[in-house]
Amino acid sequence: MGNLKTVEVRETRCPRNHYCPLIRICPVGAITQTDPFSAPVIDHEKCTGCGRCVRYCGYGAIMMKER
Ligand code: SF4
Numbered sequence: 745m746g747n748l749k750t751v752e753v754r755e756t757r758c759p760r761n762h763y764c765p766l767i768r769i770c771p772v773g774a775i776t777q778t779d780p781f782s783a784p785v786i787d788h789e790k791c792t793g794c795g796r797c798v799r800y801c802g803y804g805a806i807m808m809k810e811r
Contacts, residue, residue, distance in 0.1 A: 757805040
C-alpha cells in the first residue's frame with residue numbers, strides 16, 4: 745500500500761523455460777516462481793517498486809505501471 749508505482753509481469757513476454765534470475769536480485773524477496781516453466785509472480789505487499797527487476801529482465805517481461 746502507498747506505492748505510486750506497481751510492477752506487472754507480462755506473461756506473454758516471459759519464455760517460461762528457466763528459473764527466473766529476478767528472484768535473487770529482488771532486494772525484498774517479492775518475486776517467486778512455482779517452477780521454471782511458469783512466469784514469476786510479484787508479491788505486491790512486499791514490493792517497494794524499486795524497479796530493479798524491470799531493468800534486469802532481458803525479455804522486458806516486467807513492466808512498471810503508474811497507479
Ligand atoms: S520492483 Fe524491486 S522490490 Fe518490487 S519486485 Fe521488482 S526488484 Fe522486487
